[in-house]
Amino acid sequence: MAIRASAIALVGLLLSPAAGRAELEEERPKFAFTFGKLWVTPIVGPAYTPELGFLAAGGVLLSYRFDDESPRSSMPVALSYSTTGAVTFTAKPSMYFLEDKLRVEFYYGNKSMTDNYFGVGYQLGNTTPIGPTTTQYHRELLALNGAALWRLRESLYLGGSWDFSDTDATNLAAQMAQDPTVVEQGAYFRNSGFGPILRYDSRDVPENAFTGIFFQAKYLWYRPGFGGTTNYEILDLDYRQYHTLDRPGVTLAWTVRTRTGGGVVPWTELSFLGSGSDLRGYREGRYRDNTMIYAILEFRWMDLKSFSPEGKPLFGLNGVVSWIGAGTMGSSYGHLNCLLPNFGVGYRIAVQGRSAIRLDMGAGRESTGFYFSFNEAF
Numbered sequence: 001m002a003i004r005a006s007a008i009a010l011v012g013l014l015l016s017p018a019a020g021r022a023e024l025e026e027e028r029p030k031f032a033f034t035f036g037k038l039w040v041t042p043i044v045g046p047a048y049t050p051e052l053g054f055l056a057a058g059g060v061l062l063s064y065r066f067d068d069e070s071p072r073s074s075m076p077v078a079l080s081y082s083t084t085g086a087v088t089f090t091a092k093p094s095m096y097f098l099e100d101k102l103r104v105e106f107y108y109g110n111k112s113m114t115d116n117y118f119g120v121g122y123q124l125g126n127t128t129p130i131g132p133t134t135t136q137y138h139r140e141l142l143a144l145n146g147a148a149l150w151r152l153r154e155s156l157y158l159g160g161s162w163d164f165s166d167t168d169a170t171n172l173a174a175q176m177a178q179d180p181t182v183v184e185q186g187a188y189f190r191n192s193g194f195g196p197i198l199r200y201d202s203r204d205v206p207e208n209a210f211t212g213i214f215f216q217a218k219y220l221w222y223r224p225g226f227g228g229t230t231n232y233e234i235l236d237l238d239y240r241q242y243h244t245l246d247r248p249g250v251t252l253a254w255t256v257r258t259r260t261g262g263g264v265v266p267w268t269e270l271s272f273l274g275s276g277s278d279l280r281g282y283r284e285g286r287y288r289d290n291t292m293i294y295a296i297l298e299f300r301w302m303d304l305k306s307f308s309p310e311g312k313p314l315f316g317l318n319g320v321v322s323w324i325g326a327g328t329m330g331s332s333y334g335h336l337n338c339l340l341p342n343f344g345v346g347y348r349i350a351v352q353g354r355s356a357i358r359l360d361m362g363a364g365r366e367s368t369g370f371y372f373s374f375n376e377a378f
Contacts, residue, residue: 030317031351039063041351045372055082061374063352070096071206074355076374086113094206103157106146115139117169118286120181120267122329122338125287134175137187140168147197147218155202161218163193164227167268181267189266192228193220203242207375208354210251214240232263240378248313249302255378260291260333273327276371277378279342280362283369287329287340294327296342296378302350319348319356321376340365 032039044058059078066073075093080086088111095104116135118128128134142165149159169187176182196219203212218236222228240255257278259271271292274282278294303316324343330336344362351357360371 027312027314027353029352031349037065039352041355043357055080057372059374061352061355063355066095066097067099069099071100072096072353074207074352074375078373082113084114087111088113101151103149103151103159104146105148107143109141109143111139111141113139115169116283116285117176117179117182117267118288119179120270121289121331122287126338128175131173133173136171136173137169137176138171140166140170142166149197149199155200157199157201159197159199161195161197161220163191163220163222165189165191165269167191167266169268185264185266188229189268190227190229191222191266191269192226193222193234194226195220205354208356209240209242209253210244210248212242214238230264230266230269232261232265232269234265234269235260235262247304249300249304249315249319251300252297253300253376253378254295254297256293256295258291258293265290271329273329273340274364276360276373279325279327279340279364280344280360280371280377281342281364281367281369282340282362283367287338289329290331291333291336292327292329293336294325294340296323296325298323298377300348300376302348302354315350315354317350319350321346321348321360323362346371 029039029041032041039062041061042058043060046054046056057078057080059076061074061076063072063074073093073095075091077091079089090109092107093105097104115137116130117137118125118135144165145161145163147159147161149157151157167189172182172187197216199216201212201214203209203214216238220234222230222232224231236259238255238257240253242251242253244250245252261270267288270288270290272285273279273287273292273294275284278296298321300319300321302319305314305316307313322345326342327340328336328338342362342364344360346358346360348356348358355375358371358373358375358377360377362369362371
């Protein structure tokens with residue numbers, strides 16, 4: 001979950017000290033209800049965004065360990081309701097089975113909200129004024145995607161991924177209704193895609209790595225024969241690296257990601273710059289085009305209380321981060337035509353081992369965003 005806000009007035013933690021006997025192989029969770037191997041951390045926090053008004057947002061982090069060798073599986077769930085009537089619900093489980101030989105991931109999102117479309121390309125995103133007669137429309141979105149990966153050798157996984165989404169845009173602003181891309185493609189899309197996914201993952205802990213490398217290559221074909229109404233392809237390359245500085249919990253992390261499309265990519269599925277997991281601070285969907293690249297360098301610090309008799313670091317409740325980044329986009333790799341700088345700071349509240357509540361303030365060229373979510377941006 002990532003909620004961008006111009007102010008976050010309060011973050012309420014509906015937390016309880018962990019109950020029951022802690023598992024021998026894991027550090028006792030700091031803020032969670034525990035039911036054997038199942039840990040449950042609920043949160044709630046009102047927020048405000050210019051687009052949606054005041055939000056009542058709540059969520060829960062569920063985690064479970066299926067065996068002693070696999071990482072702890074987790075599922076963040078989030079629900080929000082705004083004074084403008086916008087409702088969003090998301091769930092994102094990441095599950096590890098069979099001593100981490102099998103990984104299964106899902107995402108479910110359902111949104112009913114007022115949204116804004118500025119046009120395709122940096123120039124329109126930068127110059128089109130936001131408003132009810134220029135960019136505003138109502139969006140109904142259902143999104144389902146996932147992947148299943150099997151470990152071929154140490155840190156190397158191969159599998160298949162799928163993606164389904166249903167978008168219905170209604171009540172289009174007058175200027176948006178005359179946009180050439182909207183006129184050509186329409187306002188309703190059902191996208192259904194399948195394809196291979198290759199992943200190298202040597203991170204020590206997937207949810208909050210101190211060391212290791214993550215690289216993923218994913219290619220998806222969207223065809224009417226798969227149950228959709230569109231015909232295009234997407235290539236997504238994602239590289240992340242983590243390096244411990246000085247001591248465990250002091251981490252330098254960096255990521256480079258690119259996404260590009262082939263065929264007639266719907267305007268709703270073009271590559272965006274600006275969200276809670278990339279260039280935090282830019283309005284999500286303002287800048288969209290066929291191809292995008294971004295890079296982020298982030299410094300992370302977690303409070304270290306002490307070391308256990310076995311030498312295991314015991315972390316405190318608090319953490320802070322800071323980052324710098326930039327992105328570019330265009331109709332293809334040969335026609336990248338902008339540079340969008342990004343920087344920000346954040347605060348972390350560790351709730352289950354390294355899993356934390358994330359509060360970030362990011363700034364872009366013309367806007368600032370506040371984000372409230374579980375786990376790190378990457």
